[in-house]
Amino acid sequence: MSAGPRIMLISALAQSPGPALAAMRDEWPEARAFNLIDDSLASDFATIGEISPAIYDRFLTLGRYAASANDGEAPTRGLLFTCSAFRPAIEQVKADLSIPVITPNEGAFDEALAICRGKDNGGRIGLLLTFEGSVAPLAGEIQTMADAIGQQYPEIIPAVATGALEALQAGDADRHDALSAQAAESLPPVDVVVIGQFSMARAAPLVTARRLEPVLTTPHMAVRKMRRLVEQAG
Numbered sequence: 001m002s003a004g005p006r007i008m009l010i011s012a013l014a015q016s017p018g019p020a021l022a023a024m025r026d027e028w029p030e031a032r033a034f035n036l037i038d039d040s041l042a043s044d045f046a047t048i049g050e051i052s053p054a055i056y057d058r059f060l061t062l063g064r065y066a067a068s069a070n071d072g073e074a075p076t077r078g079l080l081f082t083c084s085a086f087r088p089a090i091e092q093v094k095a096d097l098s099i100p101v102i103t104p105n106e107g108a109f110d111e112a113l114a115i116c117r118g119k120d121n122g123g124r125i126g127l128l129l130t131f132e133g134s135v136a137p138l139a140g141e142i143q144t145m146a147d148a149i150g151q152q153y154p155e156i157i158p159a160v161a162t163g164a165l166e167a168l169q170a171g172d173a174d175r176h177d178a179l180s181a182q183a184a185e186s187l188p189p190v191d192v193v194v195i196g197q198f199s200m201a202r203a204a205p206l207v208t209a210r211r212l213e214p215v216l217t218t219p220h221m222a223v224r225k226m227r228r229l230v231e232q233a234g
Helices: 017-027 040-048 053-067 084-096 106-116 132-148 164-169 173-185 198-210 218-233
Strands: 006-011 032-037 076-081 124-129 155-160 192-195 215-217
Touching: 006 017, 006 053, 017 032, 017 198, 017 218, 032 053, 040 053, 040 084, 053 076, 053 084, 076 084, 076 218, 084 132, 106 124, 106 132, 106 192, 106 215, 106 218, 124 132, 124 173, 124 198, 132 155, 155 173, 164 173, 164 198, 173 198, 192 198, 198 215, 198 218, 215 218
Parallel strands: 006 032, 006 076, 124 155, 124 192, 192 215
Antiparallel strands: none
């Protein structure tokens, strides 16, 4: 029996591969997922305050390295980035490689825009995060995607769960989830809530219990989109 397609998961947080691998098992168990992690990227981005030329170069290096993985039978068929704050750098990797490259949120944002389509004033998307630096790039990503399909911009309403990421990094997952749920409660009524970071997906049950709207998590949506693209490529 031939090996399943090789998919490389590239992460800037040590907490992101777990949700990504769980989504791979749920959505695409036939695929073989492998991890590449540089958890200094998120720290460096937070310190620098922008995606510096050096960070762009590091992403290209990571992308080319991951794309070159090959056991002689199953070359890498796609790259799934799990780091939501780095879309411009990921777009450079997309342009550099011929295999499918997925940003962490584009699958979920596809679905969120579909939910908002035809709503008055473009609809409203609640964007739940643990990393303040992700707010601007993710809002920009939604606007770019809306432009690409000729859709009116939805209103983006962010909520940052302050302290949740630090709790998760310290090993206190329950506090992370509770703080995430509290942040979700602070959102006004919206058309859809997107949990915008892979590391935050574990809080989905608590968030869903506190919201009436659909709640989308990024890992499963990203894997579904990756599977579609790889299978279409043949």
